Amino acid sequence: MNLEVKLPGLALKNPIMPASGCFGFGKEYSEFYDLSRLGAIIMKAATQFERFGNPTPRVAETSSGMLNAIGLQNPGVERIIANEVPRLAEYDTSIIANVAGSSLEEYIFVTKAFNETNDVNALELNISCPNVKEGGIQFGTDPEMAKKVTAAVKEASNLPVYVKLSPNVTNIAEMAKAVEEAGADGLSMINTLTGMKLHLPTGKPLIANQTGGLSGAAIKPIAIRMIYEVRQQVSIPIIGMGGITTAEDALEFLQAGADAVAVGTANFQNPFACVDIIDALPETLIKYQYTSVQDVIDRRSAVV
Amino acid sequence: MNLEVKLPGLALKNPIMPASGCFGFGKEYSEFYDLSRLGAIIMKAATQFERFGNPTPRVAETSSGMLNAIGLQNPGVERIIANEVPRLAEYDTSIIANVAGSSLEEYIFVTKAFNETNDVNALELNISCPNVKEGGIQFGTDPEMAKKVTAAVKEASNLPVYVKLSPNVTNIAEMAKAVEEAGADGLSMINTLTGMKLHLPTGKPLIANQTGGLSGAAIKPIAIRMIYEVRQQVSIPIIGMGGITTAEDALEFLQAGADAVAVGTANFQNPFACVDIIDALPETLIKYQYTSVQDVIDRRSAVV
Amino acid sequence: MKKKHEMKVLSVETIAKETIEMKLYQPEVSKQTVPGQFLHLLVPGFTLRRPISIAKVDKQEGTITILFKVVGGGTKSLAAYQPGMTVDALGPNGNGFSIDDVPEGGRVLLIGGGIGVPPIYHLAKRLSEKNVELVAVLGFQSKDYVFYEDAFKEIAETYVVTNDGSYGHQGFVTHVFPEVGAFDQYFSCGPLPMLRAVTTELKDTAGKVSLEERMGCGVGACMACVLPTVDNSYKKICSDGPVFSAQEVIL
């Protein structure tokens, strides 16, 4: 079965990749399986300087989901390029760098740095990280700000840019159209929904950062709705994510409008989640009478 | 243990009530237990004329949640007042009428009708029903529209008005402040999040209406976050809801900022959900060192 | 007052392809049930209950038998139950088949399709106690899916039809109607396309059909399971149905 998909800058052998922040820089999961099996790898967010992130607790479990407020902990873009990218480049897979920041300048700095490497195939522009106090989220909820940062990042680099949208907005299609207009090569959606859990004995938020981002199976219906909605209104490709756990989930995202998908929280439950999905995808496509991944995309376009 | 709470128009013997649309007009659940045990009953949405609602399928299951697109099916406010309210008035509990509409005029019509009854204690103004094409949703996502409808409904009636907020917005506190300014006596939150599920064999939405409202345990972290956020910025009482299944969930909502809570989807899984929560509430409060429901509210105010 | 029941699982058996027969112990419910009613089963880990028809009851034993097809997560999970475990069930829900208007000595056609066969069996048993002549037409996808043929043969003149012809007659249940002779009334349960064909074919005969729809509450409160009626109104399948007069509803 042909699982290939071609997206700007990415010739993927299959449409499955780990989602940013849920796979580190691949090292730990490379002890479970050969990362060359993946369609691509989206790295953990990179900022200009090293960030230590938020205090702990940083995660909390919820019904069919989890909250996280890691706070973009990362060693800074230069050390990522020096230590992580070369190791990942050994694998036969594409590398997508997740670009974060709290100011336009920081986004541009990180983008330029990745632009100078040879091994990064595309950028995922993270304008939607809900767990940092400055910047981040405004870029993700205001269409004008989103346009601005997208245009700036496009200008700073030759790499295709996938803008990662926040679901915490009234009108997701408006955000998608704004970044498409600003030159985005693709979209990545959805990031986490802002949520909270209280610690009953104290009545205070369980997560040190108070709020956290909700991910996992709980949010899948929201992701599907947003991707479906956006697919009607923009034509650039979408990397879909939000609660994908099985090959059937992946298929549902493709049917809804995604051209490839990322798997986040599911890796924590099952470190083999990505490869299990890749293995199950052919039989799942056959079961629902598709002949290839591209066939799902083509037949969907006919419907929409 | 004293479970009483006093809200505008509502002297509740306990803070637990069934959520609108998840309990019909109480008739079916009155075959399971004595409705007088409930703090209050929120009736199914009422519109000016009878509505037949959306085509089926109207519901779909999701991980720890469900989608619904009933489409406000109801016999119209006059028949509700004639047939349902008198029956409910036999019980020793408060009655809250859920007011829906697709135009300002319709909201006013329904409000005036309830205002003339003697047995309705408060109105829940449903500006957030995501499953009707006209009206409904714009009122719930645009602060200016929300203000307008709130003011109009306030003017049309002497009953306390609890405005039911939609979570499908970028800034929930802004919506809350808008309706508070317009004279709302309280808030009710949250309504459902717009979601979708596809039917894999056809690749089309499973629900006839395409999108549906996501409810159940899956959305609890979002409800808690929004109530917590709104509690910091408005002072009117909040009826909290979104995934409440246990007495611990109810306590979490009270700690977050709610003054009473409504139980929706949980009734479908367990028809005794409301009374089971009422029964478990005293021991739950004791476990977490509270002396009454009011104590939770008081000690929370100290924290916030 | 209605109750929630903890029903003890007595046995779980695969009686045909993807088809599970489960016997539950609950004397109270076994006494109250009429054919066509259903249980609404809680499956841990799933938000919504699963409606499953009652296939037979044994009032002496205090048991209820259900049959279900494994189609998704809920029924898969149920199929893995072991004897001794308990199932949280609401019911008996729904109206069931009313057989008051079936005259003694009459002749009745029963039409069951696939997993719609079990409630028809329950009805057949009840009708057979009433001295009516029964003709049953049972449709299945293919040979592997056939069940309850012998049980029907004991009480009814029975025709089995498979879509692929791998067993009995080939085609749809309606294909054997010309062979069954005259009857006063019919009762049917099965997939929607079958019910449509049956009600169209038999539009001049009094008939009752049992319908399915995705449910929320299962008790009539949420309006999830409505069905348009000919008088421009609607009915709730969970509480007004699942059995309706074929003349009353729009399929």
Add this chain to the structure above:
Amino acid sequence: MKKKHEMKVLSVETIAKETIEMKLYQPEVSKQTVPGQFLHLLVPGFTLRRPISIAKVDKQEGTITILFKVVGGGTKSLAAYQPGMTVDALGPNGNGFSIDDVPEGGRVLLIGGGIGVPPIYHLAKRLSEKNVELVAVLGFQSKDYVFYEDAFKEIAETYVVTNDGSYGHQGFVTHVFPEVGAFDQYFSCGPLPMLRAVTTELKDTAGKVSLEERMGCGVGACMACVLPTVDNSYKKICSDGPVFSAQEVIL
């Protein structure tokens, strides 16, 4: 390559109040494990795995024993497992206690608090094979919670402390430190307040502590479980730990 293991449950026993001992069969893991490592257990219906320390292994039998306290939904669900069922586990995870620098003939203080006692027992067993003198101080809330006292007594000079004095010494583990005599090194596992008291009290002695934090991945990828270190950096409890030099981390 690392694997996911389906471990067969051999026994499940309540050995003290809210405290369950579970024996699992998995020869490969039983051979690899060093004291202080943990399993990361999948509990069906829950999103995140549960980290539970390994309390002992029997390489001959190919078994691993874990002990856990029932605190929430996950542990409650695990406590209801029956022999014969399987548990999906990752592990052994984490670094474990390194005992290379414990000199033959030395004297070591072991301090366990509550459900922190099991990994300390595993360590004690390993140390006892090494010819070191062991002193164990075990703290529990009250008499009902005490476990493994006899097992410790076989290999260590053992002091039991309960917070309410209902058994053994009354108070905190640190209260008996004056009685235990000199020692070269200490190892501790237990609730954070206890570890804080212990490391403060023994700040001039070489020591290792085992820590807890809420985890996402449990393998070092997600940065959920970090801990600040004295050199203004951070460590991941799941992969750099859970055991750290007391001098290295900020509690």
